[in-house]
Amino acid sequence: MKIGLIGNPNVGKSLIFSHLTGIGVEVSNYPGTTVDILSGVSCINRLPVEIIDLPGIYSLDGEGDEERLVRDMVLSHSFDVLVVILDAVHLERNLYLFLQVLEHRIPMIAVLNMADEAEKQEIQIDTHALSQITGVPVLLTSATLGKNIAEIIPVATTRASVGTYQVAYDRHIEAAIRTLMRVSDSGSSRVASLLALQGIGTDPSLLEAARTIAGELEEEHRMPVSSLLAGNRHHAASEIHHQVVSKASGKEMRGLDSWLLTPFPGVLIMAGILLSMLLAVFFIGSFFEELIVEACDIWVLGPLAGASLDPLVYELIFSFVIAIQAGLGIAFPFVFTFYLLMSVVEDTGYMSRIAFLADRIMHRFGLHGQAIIPMVLGLGCNVPAIMAIRQIGTKRERHIAAFLITMVPCSARTVIIAGIVSVFVGLYAALSIYLIIFSLILLSGLFLSKITPGTQLGMVLEVPPLRVPSPLMVLTRAWIHIREFLVIAMPLLIVSSIFLGLLGFYGVLDVIETATAPVVQGILGLPPFASTALLFGVLRKEMAFETLVVLAGTANLTEVMTRIQLYIFALVSTLFIPCVSTIAVLYREQGLKTAIQISLYTVFLGFIAGTVVHWISTLIPLF
Numbered sequence: 001m002k003i004g005l006i007g008n009p010n011v012g013k014s015l016i017f018s019h020l021t022g023i024g025v026e027v028s029n030y031p032g033t034t035v036d037i038l039s040g041v042s043c044i045n046r047l048p049v050e051i052i053d054l055p056g057i058y059s060l061d062g063e064g065d066e067e068r069l070v071r072d073m074v075l076s077h078s079f080d081v082l083v084v085i086l087d088a089v090h091l092e093r094n095l096y097l098f099l100q101v102l103e104h105r106i107p108m109i110a111v112l113n114m115a116d117e118a119e120k121q122e123i124q125i126d127t128h129a130l131s132q133i134t135g136v137p138v139l140l141t142s143a144t145l146g147k148n149i150a151e152i153i154p155v156a157t158t159r160a161s162v163g164t165y166q167v168a169y170d171r172h173i174e175a176a177i178r179t180l181m182r183v184s185d186s187g188s189s190r191v192a193s194l195l196a197l198q199g200i201g202t203d204p205s206l207l208e209a210a211r212t213i214a215g216e217l218e219e220e221h222r223m224p225v226s227s228l229l230a231g232n233r234h235h236a237a238s239e240i241h242h243q244v245v246s247k248a249s250g251k252e253m254r255g256l257d258s259w260l261l262t263p264f265p266g267v268l269i270m271a272g273i274l275l276s277m278l279l280a281v282f283f284i285g286s287f288f289e290e291l292i293v294e295a296c297d298i299w300v301l302g303p304l305a306g307a308s309l310d311p312l313v314y315e316l317i318f319s320f321v322i323a324i325q326a327g328l329g330i331a332f333p334f335v336f337t338f339y340l341l342m343s344v345v346e347d348t349g350y351m352s353r354i355a356f357l358a359d360r361i362m363h364r365f366g367l368h369g370q371a372i373i374p375m376v377l378g379l380g381c382n383v384p385a386i387m388a389i390r391q392i393g394t395k396r397e398r399h400i401a402a403f404l405i406t407m408v409p410c411s412a413r414t415v416i417i418a419g420i421v422s423v424f425v426g427l428y429a430a431l432s433i434y435l436i437i438f439s440l441i442l443l444s445g446l447f448l449s450k451i452t453p454g455t456q457l458g459m460v461l462e463v464p465p466l467r468v469p470s471p472l473m474v475l476t477r478a479w480i481h482i483r484e485f486l487v488i489a490m491p492l493l494i495v496s497s498i499f500l501g502l503l504g505f506y507g508v509l510d511v512i513e514t515a516t517a518p519v520v521q522g523i524l525g526l527p528p529f530a531s532t533a534l535l536f537g538v539l540r541k542e543m544a545f546e547t548l549v550v551l552a553g554t555a556n557l558t559e560v561m562t563r564i565q566l567y568i569f570a571l572v573s574t575l576f577i578p579c580v581s582t583i584a585v586l587y588r589e590q591g592l593k594t595a596i597q598i599s600l601y602t603v604f605l606g607f608i609a610g611t612v613v614h615w616i617s618t619l620i621p622l623f
Contacts, residue, residue: 006083186579256466285337512531
């Protein structure tokens with residue numbers, strides 16, 4: 001059995017999906033689009049039930065990728081049951097999509113989520129009356145508290161109904177629908193006729209007749225047919241809302257938002273929260289790094305150095321241990337801490353407030369405020385951040401956003417900055433790298449906004465209510481992200497470390513280092529082995545740091561490099577060419593030309609920044 005979850009953005013649909021499916025989720029790209037859909041499997045009465053989380057949309061009539069995808073899947077009856085998730089606090093607005101889905105005559109149930117927030121705002125909803133009016137089962141749930149979530153699948157599989165409610169359109173619209181339903185030989189459905197009036201459909205004769213009728217309707221009413229249909233649906237939604245909402249005091253929980261959504265002190269609070277996140281990553285990650293690295297030195301590397309082993313066997317074992325130490329001791333504490341904090345920010349609803357505050361600033365760079373969301377996501381990983389720019393309105397804005405997001409210091413780059421500069425050079429030096437990177441992002445944004453052709457759109461953004469994050473969901477989100485590191489990055493690091501050990505044992509690294517010495521040593525002032533570490537950083541960014549540790553043969557890098565060398569290495573590797581995963585998703589989302597442009601641009605920035613810092617350090621002592 002296949003069940004689809006459909007609803008507006010920010011109604012808690014993804015949280016309900018997580019409750020129903022756990023963390024065993026598959027992500028697939030819908031054919032012919034750039035939209036990913038999530039699917040998972042639940043079980044009822046020992047039978048598997050596939051659950052698909054459809055993208056959040058406001059209407060089935062839109063022409064965006066998300067709207068077309070959801071409309072096509074609904075029209076093709078891809079689901080046995082649709083679960084329409086509504087926001088109990090903003091029920092009237094959510095009913096618009098609900099009424100559209102009803103017209104498709106698919107078995108469905110309605111889930112009124114955020115019942116706890118509705119109760120706080122003294123909003124009472126008669127779910128029995130709503131069920132009587134629409135003819136479909138209605139559940140009142142709270143995803144954050146887990147209330148009635150377990151009832152969704154049983155109700156969907158046993159009580160789903162096609163519904164009985166039908167929007168009463170303007171008499172001219174109803175006459176047009178009746179006419180169009182008689183056009184094709186087999187007779188078109190009511191919903192097909194409604195879509196044809198808006199130019200949507202595949203039947204040529206139906207579309208031709210609908211164009212003629214739509215022209216007459218628009219001339220008579222002095223407005224587009226789509227506006228007529230929308231007006232009728234909004235009126236129907238309002239009527240239902242008045243019948244089922246018995247008390248809505250209008251009480252809004254706006255206390256905190258009066259601070260968070262205004263330029264002052266909202267911008268200062270935003271800057272403080274983001275800075276606090278970075279500092280927390282530095283301090284917590286550094287603390288656990290020191291514990292793990294020291295334990296590994298004492299209990300593993302010390303006894304290994306004193307063992308009498310064949311040189312080749314020793315090199316292989318040493319490379320394996322160093323890889324484990326670098327991954328678990330250096331990268332893991334920083335990456336997990338960051339994703340834990342990011343999950344808290346997302347679950348509280350503060351991420352949308354960041355977008356609202358950033359809108360005016362982002363317009364200076366040819367973007368709107370919603371682009372700040374993928375940029376903040378880029379602090380975790382550039383790959384999902386670049387995929388998130390699909391939601392940005394125009395090709396011009398997506399092009400600019402792709403450039404800027406690729407420069408954002410992701411968690412892997414934070415591992416380099418925190419694990420090298422913060423630990424061995426100092427906290428202020430680490431923060432100065434962020435200052436350099438964000439200054440280059442600002443300058444690049446201003447430059448791109450001037451030379452990139454195209455138009456710029458405004459922003460429509462729904463700000464969800466502030467919520468207390470669920471500790472379980474925060475940990476689940478963080479675990480999903482860190483699992484990728486453990487499953488993908490760690491094996492890659494171990495294999496790469498052993499491969500490097502063999503290359504070093506047989507003298508191949510010496511050849512590579514000699515060939516790159518004029519640039520790495522002569523221009524950047526780094527030791528020759530740093531070139532190999534920079535190249536391995538293309539696989540995964542944190543591997544530049546981990547490889548440096550492997551090649552140095554010690555986690556205490558100050559034994560083999562000066563403080564200024566460590567600073568330059570961290571700066572170059574964070575600005576240097578993106579990792580392979582980022583390049584791949586750039587190619588998929590933006591095309592080969594843009595992927596090459598961004599890669600060359602970041603290489604240029606990295607070497608210029610490193611060269612400038614090295615040149616300044618020869619004139620005045622920096623650290």
